[in-house]
Amino acid sequence: MSIHAVIxxxxxxxxxxxxxxxxxPKQFIPLYGSRxxxxxxxxxxxxxxxxxxxxxxxxxxxxxxxRRQVKVPRRNILGEPCGRNTAPAIGLAALTxxxxxxxxxxxxxxxxxxxxxxxxxxxxVRLAAQLAQENLLVTFGIVPSRPDTNYGYVHYGARIAxxxxxxxxxxxxxxEKPDSATAQRYLAEGTYLWNSGMFVxxxxxxxxxxxxxxxxxxxxLMRFGKAIxxxxxxxxxxxxxxxAPVISIDYxxxxxxxxxxxxxxxxxxxxxxxxxxxxxxxxMDAAGNVTTGCWFGRETRNCIIDAxxxxxxxxxxxxxxxxxxxxxxxxxxxxxxxxxxxxxxDIASHKAARRLL
Amino acid sequence: MSIHAVIxxxxxxxxxxxxxxxxxPKQFIPLYGSRxxxxxxxxxxxxxxxxxxxxxxxxxxxxxxxRRQVKVPRRNILGEPCGRNTAPAIGLAALTxxxxxxxxxxxxxxxxxxxxxxxxxxxxVRLAAQLAQENLLVTFGIVPSRPDTNYGYVHYGARIAxxxxxxxxxxxxxxEKPDSATAQRYLAEGTYLWNSGMFVxxxxxxxxxxxxxxxxxxxxLMRFGKAIxxxxxxxxxxxxxxxAPVISIDYxxxxxxxxxxxxxxxxxxxxxxxxxxxxxxxxMDAAGNVTTGCWFGRETRNCIIDAxxxxxxxxxxxxxxxxxxxxxxxxxxxxxxxxxxxxxxDIASHKAARRLL
Numbered sequence: 001m002s003i004h005a006v007i008x009x010x011x012x013x014x015x016x017x018x019x020x021x022x023x024x025p026k027q028f029i030p031l032y033g034s035r036x037x038x039x040x041x042x043x044x045x046x047x048x049x050x051x052x053x054x055x056x057x058x059x060x061x062x063x064x065x066x067r068r069q070v071k072v073p074r075r076n077i078l079g080e081p082c083g084r085n086t087a088p089a090i091g092l093a094a095l096t097x098x099x100x101x102x103x104x105x106x107x108x109x110x111x112x113x114x115x116x117x118x119x120x121x122x123x124x125v126r127l128a129a130q131l132a133q134e135n136l137l138v139t140f141g142i143v144p145s146r147p148d149t150n151y152g153y154v155h156y157g158a159r160i161a162x163x164x165x166x167x168x169x170x171x172x173x174x175x176e177k178p179d180s181a182t183a184q185r186y187l188a189e190g191t192y193l194w195n196s197g198m199f200v201x202x203x204x205x206x207x208x209x210x211x212x213x214x215x216x217x218x219x220x221l222m223r224f225g226k227a228i229x230x231x232x233x234x235x236x237x238x239x240x241x242x243x244a245p246v247i248s249i250d251y252x253x254x255x256x257x258x259x260x261x262x263x264x265x266x267x268x269x270x271x272x273x274x275x276x277x278x279x280x281x282x283x284m285d286a287a288g289n290v291t292t293g294c295w296f297g298r299e300t301r302n303c304i305i306d307a308x309x310x311x312x313x314x315x316x317x318x319x320x321x322x323x324x325x326x327x328x329x330x331x332x333x334x335x336x337x338x339x340x341x342x343x344x345x346d347i348a349s350h351k352a353a354r355r356l357l
Numbered sequence: 358m359s360i361h362a363v364i365x366x367x368x369x370x371x372x373x374x375x376x377x378x379x380x381x382p383k384q385f386i387p388l389y390g391s392r393x394x395x396x397x398x399x400x401x402x403x404x405x406x407x408x409x410x411x412x413x414x415x416x417x418x419x420x421x422x423x424r425r426q427v428k429v430p431r432r433n434i435l436g437e438p439c440g441r442n443t444a445p446a447i448g449l450a451a452l453t454x455x456x457x458x459x460x461x462x463x464x465x466x467x468x469x470x471x472x473x474x475x476x477x478x479x480x481x482v483r484l485a486a487q488l489a490q491e492n493l494l495v496t497f498g499i500v501p502s503r504p505d506t507n508y509g510y511v512h513y514g515a516r517i518a519x520x521x522x523x524x525x526x527x528x529x530x531x532x533e534k535p536d537s538a539t540a541q542r543y544l545a546e547g548t549y550l551w552n553s554g555m556f557v558x559x560x561x562x563x564x565x566x567x568x569x570x571x572x573x574x575x576x577x578l579m580r581f582g583k584a585i586x587x588x589x590x591x592x593x594x595x596x597x598x599x600x601a602p603v604i605s606i607d608y609x610x611x612x613x614x615x616x617x618x619x620x621x622x623x624x625x626x627x628x629x630x631x632x633x634x635x636x637x638x639x640x641m642d643a644a645g646n647v648t649t650g651c652w653f654g655r656e657t658r659n660c661i662i663d664a665x666x667x668x669x670x671x672x673x674x675x676x677x678x679x680x681x682x683x684x685x686x687x688x689x690x691x692x693x694x695x696x697x698x699x700x701x702x703d704i705a706s707h708k709a710a711r712r713l714l
Contacts, residue, residue, distance in 0.1 A: 298700050316696065
């Protein structure tokens with residue numbers, strides 16, 4: 001078998017506006033250190049899948065930006081005409097891989113996850129790849145460190161593979177984002193893992209599952225396959241996406257399939273879904289402030305401040321997220337960050353302001 | 358007699374940082390409408406003192422900036438080598454005027470006051486100018502609209518001139534900025550006025566008072582007078598200022614002199630000392646927000662937002678002052694604005710950041 005990485009570079013990163021913009025979303029930004037999240041993801045899997053065996057799925061308009069960040073041939077980049085969540089992206093990648101290598105095992109990695117323990121990560125991927133050879137759809141479950149209500153959970157069962165520390169298990173079931181009490185119970189019971197959104201399977205296996213659970217899309221995908229390499233390819237791709245369902249691979253396949261396994265991850269993991277999550281991975285001062293860029297403050301507590309240039313000064317404020325990025329400044333209370341999507345809708349409704357998205 | 362305006366353009370406007378900068382302080386900024394505060398002040402007095410009889414006192418390094426804002430000959434601008442509060446500035450202006458016109462009456466106007474009722478203002482100045490002919494030192498007192506603790510007060514006595522609405526009075530005494538209870542009492546008693554910092558007197562009269570109350574400075578001023586028009590003038594001016602006391606004209610003269618009168622102003626007046634004061638003169642939305650520039654917000658209440666460019670977006674915040682100006686952003690709680698001076702000291706202590714002041 002040969003293992004291929006499929007790095008999903010979609011998503012608008014709206015929660016990180018204004019640092020993340022529509023034409024430059026968060027996965028293209030160095031949120032930690034000096035490399036962008038895409039570059040980090042590519043480097044992390046490289047010992048197992050060198051760049052020539054990495055396939056990037058990204059909005060088509062961002063292909064030029066991607067090529068400035070990772071040195072891959074154009075054929076290793078799939079440009080999506082529009083966003084349709086993960087199932088169509090994964091289907092397109094699986095089709096592409098299976099045509100190049102019928103035995104391909106694919107490691108699906110969202111580009112915006114933070115994992116620092118690379119050796120542990122690679123061990124887990126290797127274990128998952130072995131299971132994938134048995135036509136299992138393998139997901140990675142993260143041992144919860146808090147009763148987080150922002151993740152889906154995987155209820156896991158008996159050990160089916162692995163050594164004492166690193167184990168794979170059968171799956172009792174997938175659980176939607178829980179309420180707070182349920183999340184507490186999951187944490188206490190110890191048989192629930194966060195659903196990480198990373199997967200390993202044979203390309204042929206996931207295509208078979210799509211055939212079973214998303215038959216219309218599968219057939220459309222096969223029709224598109226016939227156009228690959230012809231002059232009709234781009235038009236056929238546009239047609240495929242125009243009609244593709246907007247659906248995640250979890251919902252479309254994982255929650256329904258029987259041939260599922262979960263690897264209990266021993267590596268650290270964060271999907272960095274918000275400024276609050278990001279702040280967990282940056283150093284904090286004695287007053288609880290997490291700051292990047294040039295900041296001066298007095299009587300300032302528990303704030304997250306990110307300045308791309310110039311200076312941010314604060315006086316007598318607490319629990320704020322303050323982001324200065326290019327032509328925009330965001331000042332939000334930590335508890336109000338969920339309002340960002342509606343705020344961006346407000347901005348989108350003003351023609352002159354739209355360029356700021 | 359001929360009336361000359363002396364427009365004081367000193368002051369660093371630190372309370373308006375970052376909109377006001379050391380090299381571009383608030384009086385050089387259009388804080389309301391389209392004209393800068395200096396331009397407004399010049400226009401306001403122009404019917405009584407055309408520009409050729411306006412004398413501007415400004416930090417010497419800001420003379421070029423001033424000349425881009427008001428079209429006056431260079432001889433109408435006095436460049437101070439350093440800031441020494443109002444007494445030295447007024448002394449220098451009085452000396453300059455008395456040499457050009459021994460009978461000159463001077464109207465001293467700080468450049469950063471907001472007055473909109475121009476006819477009323479001019480009537481009051483005319484009344485003051487008549488009294489000045491009697492060698493009185495005339496100040497303008499503003500009828501208090503609230504028990505403000507940020508102003509000095511003038512306790513006034515019997516009417517000495519004026520008609521029913523516009524009157525001039527003897528002065529019982531000057532009062533320092535009061536505590537809250539005292540300010541309440543002043544307001545209730547009705548015989549106290551805000552000390553506006555605007556004055557009218559004969560140049561010769563104020564020089565005589567400086568001779569009496571600030572004799573060392575007066576003598577130094579006379580020595581400097583001998584250098585005027587010679588090649589030594591600039592060096593002599595530097596020397597005068599190096600040794601000049603840092604003292605206000607109120608403290609140096611007004612609180613000690615006997616020949617004092619106060620005109621009870623019938624015009625509106627604000628010295629616009631802070632963002633909170635400025636906000637009183639800008640339109641407010643239903644949620645209590647006062648905004649300038651491009652702002653988008655949700656759940657935002659009682660904020661003052663000023664964006665010189667780009668966009669400021671807010672979520673779930675209240676009672677903040679948010680200023681985006683050039684390379685700097687300030688986010689301050691309204692109750693913490695007094696900390697700005699210490700914050701600027703922090704910035705000043707960092708060599709690389711100092712250019713942001």
